[in-house]
Amino acid sequence: MINNLENLGKQTRSSFTKLGRGSFFLLQAVSGTLSVLPRPRLLLNQLYSVGVLSFLIITISGLFVGMVLGLQGYYTLSAFGAEESLGVMVATSLVRELGPVVSALLFAGRAGSALTAEIGLMKATEQLSGMEMMAVDPIKRIISPRLLAGLLAMPLLAGLFSAVGIIGGELVGSGLLGLDEGAYWSQMQAKLDFQDDIVNGMIKSIVFGFVTTWIALFEGYDAIPTSEGVSRATTRTVVNSAFSILGLDFILTALMFGEH
Amino acid sequence: MQHTRTQDTLVGLFVASGIAGLFFLSLQVSNLSSFSQHDGYMITARFENAGGLKVKSPVSAAGVKIGQVSNIHFDTKTYEAVVTMNIDPKYNTLPDDTTASIFTAGLLGEQYVNLEPGGSESYLKDKGKIDITQPAIILEKALGQFLFKSAEEKSE
Amino acid sequence: MDNSAPPLNSLVSVRNLSFSRGNKKIFDDISLDFERGKITAIMGPSGTGKTTLLKLIGGQLCPGHGAITVDGQNVHQLRRTELYKLRKRIGMLFQSGALLTDMNVYDNVAFPLREHTHLSESMIRTLVLMKLQAVGLRGARELMPNELSGGMARRIALARAIALDPMMILYDEPFTGQDPISMGALAHLIKSLNNTLGLTSIIVSHDVHETSLIADYIYVISEGRVIDQGTPTAMQQSTSAWTTQFMTGAADGPVHFHYPAKDYIDDLLSSGKRY
Numbered sequence: 001m002i003n004n005l006e007n008l009g010k011q012t013r014s015s016f017t018k019l020g021r022g023s024f025f026l027l028q029a030v031s032g033t034l035s036v037l038p039r040p041r042l043l044l045n046q047l048y049s050v051g052v053l054s055f056l057i058i059t060i061s062g063l064f065v066g067m068v069l070g071l072q073g074y075y076t077l078s079a080f081g082a083e084e085s086l087g088v089m090v091a092t093s094l095v096r097e098l099g100p101v102v103s104a105l106l107f108a109g110r111a112g113s114a115l116t117a118e119i120g121l122m123k124a125t126e127q128l129s130g131m132e133m134m135a136v137d138p139i140k141r142i143i144s145p146r147l148l149a150g151l152l153a154m155p156l157l158a159g160l161f162s163a164v165g166i167i168g169g170e171l172v173g174s175g176l177l178g179l180d181e182g183a184y185w186s187q188m189q190a191k192l193d194f195q196d197d198i199v200n201g202m203i204k205s206i207v208f209g210f211v212t213t214w215i216a217l218f219e220g221y222d223a224i225p226t227s228e229g230v231s232r233a234t235t236r237t238v239v240n241s242a243f244s245i246l247g248l249d250f251i252l253t254a255l256m257f258g259e260h
Numbered sequence: 261m262q263h264t265r266t267q268d269t270l271v272g273l274f275v276a277s278g279i280a281g282l283f284f285l286s287l288q289v290s291n292l293s294s295f296s297q298h299d300g301y302m303i304t305a306r307f308e309n310a311g312g313l314k315v316k317s318p319v320s321a322a323g324v325k326i327g328q329v330s331n332i333h334f335d336t337k338t339y340e341a342v343v344t345m346n347i348d349p350k351y352n353t354l355p356d357d358t359t360a361s362i363f364t365a366g367l368l369g370e371q372y373v374n375l376e377p378g379g380s381e382s383y384l385k386d387k388g389k390i391d392i393t394q395p396a397i398i399l400e401k402a403l404g405q406f407l408f409k410s411a412e413e414k415s416e
Numbered sequence: 417m418d419n420s421a422p423p424l425n426s427l428v429s430v431r432n433l434s435f436s437r438g439n440k441k442i443f444d445d446i447s448l449d450f451e452r453g454k455i456t457a458i459m460g461p462s463g464t465g466k467t468t469l470l471k472l473i474g475g476q477l478c479p480g481h482g483a484i485t486v487d488g489q490n491v492h493q494l495r496r497t498e499l500y501k502l503r504k505r506i507g508m509l510f511q512s513g514a515l516l517t518d519m520n521v522y523d524n525v526a527f528p529l530r531e532h533t534h535l536s537e538s539m540i541r542t543l544v545l546m547k548l549q550a551v552g553l554r555g556a557r558e559l560m561p562n563e564l565s566g567g568m569a570r571r572i573a574l575a576r577a578i579a580l581d582p583m584m585i586l587y588d589e590p591f592t593g594q595d596p597i598s599m600g601a602l603a604h605l606i607k608s609l610n611n612t613l614g615l616t617s618i619i620v621s622h623d624v625h626e627t628s629l630i631a632d633y634i635y636v637i638s639e640g641r642v643i644d645q646g647t648p649t650a651m652q653q654s655t656s657a658w659t660t661q662f663m664t665g666a667a668d669g670p671v672h673f674h675y676p677a678k679d680y681i682d683d684l685l686s687s688g689k690r691y
Contacts (some may be wrong), residue, residue: 048267052274130514133474134528135503156278163281194290
């Protein structure tokens, strides 16, 4: 019993110190972003590995999620004779929830884990130490460009996911099930609001991108510099990102859509 | 250097397609492309009952959306609902004897304001008022009346 | 306490340094001096914190007690910008080479130049090729770090370490895991770079033979203390049992072959226990 309490205390303490280290790390990384701006090449290289390499998985998943939504939505809505609202249903669920959340989860799995592994290996092979000894701040040189790239790439990826998904829903709805194409688009346009839906969805994806990239970078930077430590850190990145994304999604949804 | 150039091109393509996606969402999916609120002109109508009408509910004439509700408030003197509507400036030839009624789109759909133009020669202007209105049909009320009537018929 | 002033010609002096990690004391009040223009070796068994000493000199770790001065500046009282300025004048060769894995050899050597100078690309090219020529790997400039052998990676890292023409180079176990040929090549390189560029070198190593060939002065460290010091020839003739064991590599001596345990016979006869 006492042992359990002691363990709990220890874990609480270590998770708090980790949170503290993480926040300090974030502070340094954010203040380092200023030094990235005069060197766009650094950012461009990271946009490639964070954005371009996630492009395929995001668009393909988006297409399929949209198509499934189209099918399921059609079957459910046609029971009420409301197939015309398929566009609204597909677009609302994608733009508000599935676009930001699913693309952020995929992003954590594809780009986040890669970032953690990369930074962790750089630490394990003394590349970060080496940089420090060459009087190059690894936070400014390595971490900040990646943070910025994650922050920029995430809303673009989420936007792509939703857009491709909506088109996928339309392909199934009007192409496969013979729904009127005009109804799909016009109902959608009438019901979706730019401010309430599109902008809020984008805010969500920016928050998720920021948090996921932060977790990925910090887990890598904080990893025990052995191959086992790095592989554990990679797992933690995916798990912690998923938890944070879903938890934050609830909070953001409550804040954004609660009043209406 | 060849390597970095293809990489740059791909980054460019990625950013361009991401922005295109966001534009698609803004213009094709949402209502951003329909007129913005600031350009339209305002007209008000008083209803005995506004039902489930909300701010941003559509205002249509002959089934075409021509504006949206911008404000609903309760008049403490006349005990009526005052609905302010924002109408697209394209449609500036609504007669001043237009009738406004609150309808429901489909059986379970949301409520909207329907404007039925009258025959007058003069048109509604900004801050104009619609005098002839029909309140929202409240389902419970209608059902109640129907039941009451059929009970009366039976007893006769 | 050793409060003696460092010798006049000393570039790095360590005074009364104590450092512990957790409850384990790694250094216990040691004082060392590293002379300008000389190769000084720090030797000792693995796990005695030799690498830690280099990190302390480079300002990556802070001592619990004591001071380290490099070229007249107390490393741990410098502000960040001053520390970085000092680090530009110190090259460090890591055990693994620590090459940046996402760049080829050429870009690795050019890295410090691009980060710290505003030289034109053609100027950088000249400098990089000169440094690569010095380590004999000018032909390998287009290879990626994962295509290099361990010895080559270390030589490239050496070329990178001298890119900014430092005053001092710290070598962390430069000979570990090398075949005899590349070991010899590295030893030769360290010696010749030290002489031609007028560098000061600090080598941390447990390779007795190679290190005593090139070092001008040797410190032997064990369990946080300096056990012996002197020129390589003096060390070979040392009367200290410990130094003799270390220099000759005897299995048993002051450093025991057996991890502390209870009596062998008793242990074998006490049955019924799991361990």
